[in-house]
Amino acid sequence: xxxxxxxxxxxxxxxxxxxxxxxxxxSGDLSVYWYQQSLDQGLQFLIQYYNGEERAKGNILExxxxxxxxxxxxxxxxxxxxxxxxxxxxxxxxxxxxSPLHFGNGTRLTVT
Amino acid sequence: xxxxxxxPPDLILQEGANSTLRCNFSDSVNNLQWxxxxxxxxxxxxxxxxxxxxxxxxxSATTVATERYSLLYISSSQTTDSxxxxxxxxxxxxxxxxxxxxxxxxxxxxxx
Numbered sequence: 001x002x003x004x005x006x007x008x009x010x011x012x013x014x015x016x017x018x019x020x021x022x023x024x025x026x027s028g029d030l031s032v033y034w035y036q037q038s039l040d041q042g043l044q045f046l047i048q049y050y051n052g053e054e055r056a057k058g059n060i061l062e063x064x065x066x067x068x069x070x071x072x073x074x075x076x077x078x079x080x081x082x083x084x085x086x087x088x089x090x091x092x093x094x095x096x097x098x099s100p101l102h103f104g105n106g107t108r109l110t111v112t
Numbered sequence: 113x114x115x116x117x118x119x120p121p122d123l124i125l126q127e128g129a130n131s132t133l134r135c136n137f138s139d140s141v142n143n144l145q146w147x148x149x150x151x152x153x154x155x156x157x158x159x160x161x162x163x164x165x166x167x168x169x170x171x172s173a174t175t176v177a178t179e180r181y182s183l184l185y186i187s188s189s190q191t192t193d194s195x196x197x198x199x200x201x202x203x204x205x206x207x208x209x210x211x212x213x214x215x216x217x218x219x220x221x222x223x224x
Contacts, residue, residue: 088153
């Protein structure tokens with residue numbers, strides 16, 4: 001058990017809808033990362049937060065947004081969903097800096 | 113940007129065999145991690161190994177940072193070792209800003 005909790009485990013929704021994925025980091029970790037894993041793109045970095053502030057941005061679409069709250073949990077919001085957004089979404093956390101990342105079990109999103 | 117290349121892309125082994133997986137990276141890095149993604153999609157942290165050699169049971173890893181490669185050794189493979197093995201390197205920019213760049217993985221199938 002990595003200590004990183006992601007909910008829900010599975011999500012099935014229709015095109016055009018909006019969903020929210022939630023992540024609780026390991027106790028003591030200040031940094032949260034979001035990754036998307038789709039069949040044709042591999043594991044892609046989306047966004048990083050550190051202690052409530054956005055720190056790094058990757059290939060995150062404008063339809064997607066995230067935030068990290070004062071209690072350090074994070075949410076990834078996906079809107080105007082398309083079929084191509086179907087993927088496994090991972091959250092990871094770390095102490096920050098060059099510390100190793102620890103991944104949650106992911107949320108499997110299916111858009112129909 | 114930094115490139116992470118893993119080889120071989122696919123590997124089929126008979127139970128009990130040994131194997132070596134390789135990860136090459138194109139630039140100096142601050143952190144390197146190996147992960148195992150099991151058939152259920154979970155990303156399991158195997159090693160945090162920016163340099164040197166580490167061992168954990170039947171698995172060991174070596175990173176030669178100056179030559180920009182890392183090796184993952186699996187000895188006496190078991191069917192439960194099946195899955196995809198990812199190498200990932202951390203790009204750290206300072207100021208708690210960074211993210212992991214993943215290779216495309218080595219898909220391992222261990223046959224009984």
